[in-house]
Amino acid sequence: MSASTRGGLLRATVARVFRCSPGSASPTIRILNREVPPGAVRLLICMGHPHSIRVMIQNQKESKGAEDRVAVGRRAYVETYGCQMNISDGELMEGVLSAAGYCIVSAPEEADVVLVNTCAIREHAERRVLGRVSQLNGLKKVRPELVIGVTGCMAQRMGTSLLEKAPYVDLVMGPDAYRTLPAQLERVRSGEVSSSTDQGLDVLLEGAPDPDRRRPAGAGRFARQAPMPGGGRGKKRLQLAVLDLDSEENYEGLEQRRTSRVAAWVPIQRGCDHRCTYCIVPYVRGDEKNRDPGEILTEIRHLAERGLTEVTLLGQTVNSYRHGDWSFPRLLREVGRVDGIRRVRFTSPHPNDVSDELIEVMATEPAVCEHLHLPAQSGSDRVLRRMVRRYTAGSFLEKVEKVRDAIPDVALSTDIIVAFPGETEKDFHETLELMRTVRFHEAFTYKFSPREGTPATRLPPEDFVPEDEAQHRLEELIRVSREIRAELARSEVGRTEEVLVEGEARDPGHLLGRTRRSQVVAFPEEGRSIGDYALVRLTGTTGATFRGRVLDRAARAASA
Numbered sequence: 001m002s003a004s005t006r007g008g009l010l011r012a013t014v015a016r017v018f019r020c021s022p023g024s025a026s027p028t029i030r031i032l033n034r035e036v037p038p039g040a041v042r043l044l045i046c047m048g049h050p051h052s053i054r055v056m057i058q059n060q061k062e063s064k065g066a067e068d069r070v071a072v073g074r075r076a077y078v079e080t081y082g083c084q085m086n087i088s089d090g091e092l093m094e095g096v097l098s099a100a101g102y103c104i105v106s107a108p109e110e111a112d113v114v115l116v117n118t119c120a121i122r123e124h125a126e127r128r129v130l131g132r133v134s135q136l137n138g139l140k141k142v143r144p145e146l147v148i149g150v151t152g153c154m155a156q157r158m159g160t161s162l163l164e165k166a167p168y169v170d171l172v173m174g175p176d177a178y179r180t181l182p183a184q185l186e187r188v189r190s191g192e193v194s195s196s197t198d199q200g201l202d203v204l205l206e207g208a209p210d211p212d213r214r215r216p217a218g219a220g221r222f223a224r225q226a227p228m229p230g231g232g233r234g235k236k237r238l239q240l241a242v243l244d245l246d247s248e249e250n251y252e253g254l255e256q257r258r259t260s261r262v263a264a265w266v267p268i269q270r271g272c273d274h275r276c277t278y279c280i281v282p283y284v285r286g287d288e289k290n291r292d293p294g295e296i297l298t299e300i301r302h303l304a305e306r307g308l309t310e311v312t313l314l315g316q317t318v319n320s321y322r323h324g325d326w327s328f329p330r331l332l333r334e335v336g337r338v339d340g341i342r343r344v345r346f347t348s349p350h351p352n353d354v355s356d357e358l359i360e361v362m363a364t365e366p367a368v369c370e371h372l373h374l375p376a377q378s379g380s381d382r383v384l385r386r387m388v389r390r391y392t393a394g395s396f397l398e399k400v401e402k403v404r405d406a407i408p409d410v411a412l413s414t415d416i417i418v419a420f421p422g423e424t425e426k427d428f429h430e431t432l433e434l435m436r437t438v439r440f441h442e443a444f445t446y447k448f449s450p451r452e453g454t455p456a457t458r459l460p461p462e463d464f465v466p467e468d469e470a471q472h473r474l475e476e477l478i479r480v481s482r483e484i485r486a487e488l489a490r491s492e493v494g495r496t497e498e499v500l501v502e503g504e505a506r507d508p509g510h511l512l513g514r515t516r517r518s519q520v521v522a523f524p525e526e527g528r529s530i531g532d533y534a535l536v537r538l539t540g541t542t543g544a545t546f547r548g549r550v551l552d553r554a555a556r557a558a559s560a
Ligand code: SF4
Pocket: 272, 273, 274, 275, 276, 279, 280, 281, 282, 316, 317, 350
């Protein structure tokens, strides 16, 4: 344990903290297994990295009678919107903040720092975030020292214009800058501007556009002094926009803060080398960056040692992963062989990278689940060409056939966009045809949402499908997809499935679990708890989820 004093406070770094009650009036604290008497230590807030926890201790001797002073650790709340990659980034930010000594809390009302981690895929999601941030401003009016940050893809896309739209926001940070999060938060709190790295916002607002339009104008760091909320008698605060686009940053060496005891998302790749014409991702997350396989495997071994048995490998086009000699199939095989890992999933693959080798690994590695999420986006070759997806409906169907030949029991899910500019009624019917041919277990369906800066927004205005027609197509697609899903679900009632228990169901005494094919089942708990595996007979379906019953030993033997 090393210690130093500052302002009457003993600042200590300890190797292990065994028990603490953050926020309690009389916390019981054990440091290196020795109980510290109440009164000697006034408050300790910590939940950092287990090997490096920073604590603030107020010691009576040091503070010379100022026993009523309390050193409060900072508390952060991260609210995440969007895809699994963003959820995983939320865990990464929590990990970075925990390691810097923050306590992660579960409500914005309890926090000193609130981060809204955003998605930019759809306009609707961005509007929702702006509404949420304005709601959080209500807290800032009561506590002007509250720091509000907006992070993620929307932050990168909007940049400093977000500070114009929502002037109560203190920090705007894109997905490549999370390593610097604690330092930038400190700067926001201290009001310090560093002229070597920060430029005036006005410079950014007039910034030259990126000539090849692969990246938005305005990547960089920007700062300005702004008035305190409510006028604040001439006092100023610092607003920061940290919009680094770093082609090397894949967050190696940082730990996510994972709360699930059952399953973990493991990012193996960031960014994307494709340029699908509707998609904002490459412009806000940059080009593809793949993590070192050794580090990925070490992380997964640690997860298995903690008792987690299921991992999902994450990447924007996860199966294009390559690092030196390592291809995605090789990595998938090795992950499936980590001791203690019983289930491996991955999302989202690009159809073009579904190779014979990948199919072979999926078919032969027992831990790799019989589920494949394969985004089709459209069933029309014309539309796929305009989307620059680089495959045809025919080649997509060939991949599906190969996967089904090798893994007959595989469950397939997909993403589909309707009303892409120029989509005709005929194109739309080809998409419905693809749905009926493949019979996906699940389809995530979207109406085209123009994203400023993407090539699709520059298509001729007359190509844009009118809103009522787009809505009509979406509803028709949802109807067809639900019909197929319900038919498949009804045909699967009576099957016996291995279920991993993920949580409690809404009905008291019932649990919720997921099958290897990613179907959700609710069943009476019968001695099982979260993290357990159970053999469950599917007894009924709502069309989307299943009801089930745990098989007793005799039934298990009979079904084996
Ligand atoms: S593959 Fe296409 S849709 Fe997927 S993230 Fe990359 S650009 Fe976007």
